[in-house]
Structures are given as C-alpha cells and as structure tokens.
Amino acid sequence: MVPIHHYLILGAALFTIGVVGVLTRRNIMVILMSIELMMNAVNINLIAFSDRLGHVAGQVFAIFVITVAAAEAAVGLGIVIAMFKNKETMNINEIDLMKW
Amino acid sequence: MSVEQVLFYVFAALAVISALSVITLKNVVHSAVALAATLLSVAGIFLTLHAEFLAGVQVIVYVGGILVLFIFVIMLIAIEKSIIERQFNRQWAVALITAVLLMGELGFVVWRGPDSLVLAEPLPASPSVLGVTGNSQLVGETLYGQYLLPFEIASILLLVAIVGSVALSKKKTQAE
Numbered sequence: 001m002v003p004i005h006h007y008l009i010l011g012a013a014l015f016t017i018g019v020v021g022v023l024t025r026r027n028i029m030v031i032l033m034s035i036e037l038m039m040n041a042v043n044i045n046l047i048a049f050s051d052r053l054g055h056v057a058g059q060v061f062a063i064f065v066i067t068v069a070a071a072e073a074a075v076g077l078g079i080v081i082a083m084f085k086n087k088e089t090m091n092i093n094e095i096d097l098m099k100w
Numbered sequence: 101m102s103v104e105q106v107l108f109y110v111f112a113a114l115a116v117i118s119a120l121s122v123i124t125l126k127n128v129v130h131s132a133v134a135l136a137a138t139l140l141s142v143a144g145i146f147l148t149l150h151a152e153f154l155a156g157v158q159v160i161v162y163v164g165g166i167l168v169l170f171i172f173v174i175m176l177i178a179i180e181k182s183i184i185e186r187q188f189n190r191q192w193a194v195a196l197i198t199a200v201l202l203m204g205e206l207g208f209v210v211w212r213g214p215d216s217l218v219l220a221e222p223l224p225a226s227p228s229v230l231g232v233t234g235n236s237q238l239v240g241e242t243l244y245g246q247y248l249l250p251f252e253i254a255s256i257l258l259l260v261a262i263v264g265s266v267a268l269s270k271k272k273t274q275a276e
C-alpha cells in the first residue's frame with residue numbers, strides 16, 4: 001500500500017506547478033489549463049483521504065469539484081472568445097482595461 | 101513492490117512531467133496535449149485509490165469534455181499569431197518565491213508525519229443500505245442520499261454556466 005503522504009506530496013507538487021503556470025505564462029489558455037491542474041491536485045488529495053478513511057464522501061466532493069471545473073471552463077472560454085473578438089489577442093498583458 | 105505501488109509511482113512521474121510540460125511548452129496546442137497526458141495519469145492514480153467511478157468520470161468529463169472544449173477554442177482563435185508572441189512573463193522571481201513557499205508549507209505539514217494527518221475519528225464505514233459494495237453504487241448512494249442538496253445546487257451552477265457562456269459568446273442581433 002502506498003503511504004498517504006506520497007499522494008499528498010504529489011498533490012502539492014501538481015498544485016505548485018499550477019500556481020507557477022498562472023504566474024509566469026502570458027497566454028490566457030495556458031493560464032486556464034494551469035487552473036485545471038490545481039483542481040486536479042485537490043481531487044487527488046480528496047480521493048486519497050476518502051480511500052484511507054474508508055468513506056466515499058471525499059469522492060462525492062471530487063465530483064462537485066469536477067462540476068465546478070466544467071462550469072469554470074465553459075464560462076472562462078466564453079470570456080476568452082468574447083475578448084478575442086474585441087482585442088484580437090490571447091496575451092493577458094494587453095488586456096488591461098480594468099487596470100488602474 | 102506491489103503492482104499498486106509500481107502503478108502509483110509510474111503515474112505520478114508521468115503526471116508531474118506532463119504538468120511541467122503544460123507550463124513550459126511554447127505552443128499552446130502542445131500544452132493542451134500535455135494536459136491530456138496529465139489528466140489521464142491522474143485518472144490512473146484514482147484507480148490505484150480504488151475510485152473506479154471517479155477515474156471514469158475523469159476520463160469522460162475532463163479529457164472528453166473540458167479538454168476538447170479547450171482545443172476547440174484554441175483552433176477557433178488564431179494560433180499563428182499567438183505563437184510569435186512572447187509566452188512568458190518576467191515574473192520568474194515572484195513565481196519561484198511563491199513556489200518555494202507553497203511547497204515548503206505543504207511539505208512541512210506532510211513531513212510532520214502521519215500522526216498529524218489522522219484528522220478525525222475514522223468515519224463509520226460508508227452507508228450501504230442495500231448492502232452494496234461496488235464503488236459506483238456506493239458513490240451514487242451517497243450522492244443521491246446524504247448529498248442531495250449540494251447535488252441540486254451543482255445543477256443550478258451548471259445552468260448558470262450554460263446561460264452565462266451563451267450570453268457571453270452570442271452575436272449581437274439587429275434588434276439590439
């Protein structure tokens with residue numbers, strides 16, 4: 001049996017990679033993908049604890065996380081398309097309408 | 101090492117390597133393909149945790165749904181232009197500090213040992229009214245029993261997301 005902290009370290013690593021992706025990339029599509037990476041990291045932790053505690057509540061929570069991820073992707077990509085129609089760019093540095 | 105352990109370390113290595121590719125590859129299509137590899141590896145990790153239903157959901161919803169949506173949008177908007185543009189911010193210092201802090205913080209909690217991770221009394225074994233033991237049946241029973249209200253709220257969230265994305269991406273008609 002794999003010890004649970006190996007799963008937690010994997011989750012932490014994937015989450016950190018997602019954070020670095022959000023901070024360093026300029027392409028908005030890659031930023032959205034990094035957010036999906038972070039949600040997957042959370043799901044790994046939830047399901048690892050679900051397995052070790054012997055209760056499926058964690059898996060039900062993971063289903064809700066996947067639901068939120070799907071909703072977020074749909075709305076996020078809608079925003080990307082609307083933005084591309086206006087500014088013809090995917091570079092977030094050029095999208096600074098609300099920047100003070 | 102048992103089969104389970106071998107599978108876990110193989111899938112974990114694949115997941116981390118392909119996640120690193122997602123954030124380092126310059127071409128956004130390559131990033132999307134690397135993300136597919138990550139998501140499939142995570143599905144494999146779910147299998148090593150005896151969450152067969154979630155592994156299926158991961159493949160169907162994430163890889164078959166969300167990721168295809170991503171690729172649709174990438175193909176829809178011009179990729180030629182975005183490849184020429186600079187892909188990285190000059191924020192490596194900030195990103196490095198954040199990553200080290202975050203990893204240190206998370207690593208510290210994990211390193212404090214399995215004792216600190218025993219959070220609560222082990223929950224009573226999953227309710228199985230009908231004596232079911234299969235993973236999908238167990239998840240379904242819990243989802244439609246104990247967590248019925250969150251389930252309905254999630255369906256409202258999806259409805260809002262559908263309406264929102266249609267409203268965002270529809271063309272202005274003449275009447276408006």
